[in-house]
Amino acid sequence: MRRLPSLFVSHGSPMMALEPSPARTFLAGLGAHLPRPRAILMVSAHHDAADRGGRATVTASPHPPTIHDFGGFPDELFAMRYPAPGDPALAAQVVDLLGAHGLTVTADPERGLDHGAWVPLSLTYPDADIPVVQLSIASNAPPEWHYALGQALAPLRDEGVLIVGSGSITHNLRALFSARPAIDAPAPAWVTDFTDWVAERMAAGAVDDLLHAVELAPHGHDNHPTMDHILPLFVAMGAGATPFAAERLHASTTYGLLGMDVYSFG
Template sequence: MNTVAPLPLPSLYISHGSPMTALEPGEAGAAWQALGPALDRLHGRPRAIVVASAHSLTREPVVLGAARQETVHDFYGFPDALYQLRYDTAGSPAVAARVAALIRAAGLPVHELDEGGMDHGVWTPLRSMYPEADIPVVPLAWPPNWTPAQLLALGQALAPLRHEGVLVIGSGAITHNLRLWAGGRGDPDQAEWPQCAEFRGWIEERSRTHDWDALLDYRRQAPHAVMMHPTDEHFVPFYIAAGAAGSTQAPAARVHASVTWGHLGMDIYAFGEGAQALQSALETGAAAVV
């Protein structure tokens, strides 16, 4: 009987949205719940997960290599029930060392710490994707002042991990303007704002057609970029995830698209050989055979 080896894991960009998604999953939470099982069926269960979150920012890349990674409630003013949620996992000092070695080999600066801690950009989606909390997690902090091209290069340094059973995730938000949300402009079920739709559509089209000249210059070229991202730390983990595919010509697919509050996009992107298969799996509700 002939068997076909599974494709390497895709890398992912996940919009993690508000911490409240952990209590009120909505469409994005349902997508996260389907995402983990689909990846398992298509590619095998990851042996570790590396996450670059918009809430873990440093002057130079820092790999957190603690043997234990615990939940950090890095927010305030939310219901008490949210602070009772936990998602504590093993870390992986070995995978952390591998991450640091790959970054160093690419000629980029990197620091290793035997410390841990998962902000909500890490644990909120993972809690739905892998609720058993049985996969080691390695947080990767990154510099928010690096250009998209530099962050793409950081992601490209991590590309070998996908062939080693390690899932690489950039966690942020496809649109993120808390001034609009805090100002009460909108409600959770409001129809999507035209500016949000135009920005999200531009990113999807440029990703699908591999227009990286435009994507790397998104701040000037994308419609309503500054409105959707007054500061861009929530968007630019996109480039780390895309870079981890290894090539800007690798397949890219938006595997989930939804919006809450009219302007908070919750899109998920997959990059690499398995991107389209994952898109089909999530659209049909069952993992396709590769």
């Protein structure tokens, strides 16, 4: 079986499911350029172990429900469903793999797929016919923990599992809601300076720098006032091949402030 890459996708606003944008167009065509996976493991910024007393979980429902974990959006968005099957056997394998590396994760038979998972998947795999399992981040754990999480999951890539970290390369909602820019607004320098730095460090294979991008990159804290949306990037990086190899598949912004970069590893 052909080894799959690991991916990082920026999922932006839930409205990407409805509104035209360069990122939406890219994700809608991405599946055709990838080997078809037997299953998908999503690591979403919106599934956070820190919100659950530090208990990291992986979804184990055979039929995970679609979670509409947002408010103030059109009814059309709330009516959307992504009825992909789950994969309890894969969830159990994830628990075992991570446990063997000293990373405690438990299976959750009830939790479904949040918008960090189903919005990009509804574009890339619209038929919802590939099993999906979702793993939590832990925003109270450091970047190195998430990188190690990805490294522990890497063997799944040889078994037809597509590992996808879903977050956002920039994510400052306070600035977004304050400015309320148009969907095609140009990106300010404080956004592009950060994304360009990340791209340069990716090309250089500077893993340690990237793990501390929020501290080291220009305007790091402005683009990530909280860590939740960059942590899935580190999981995807860890799951990539050794030696480190990154490819920037897509770069754009939505509303000027939400960087929509997509990276492939391995």
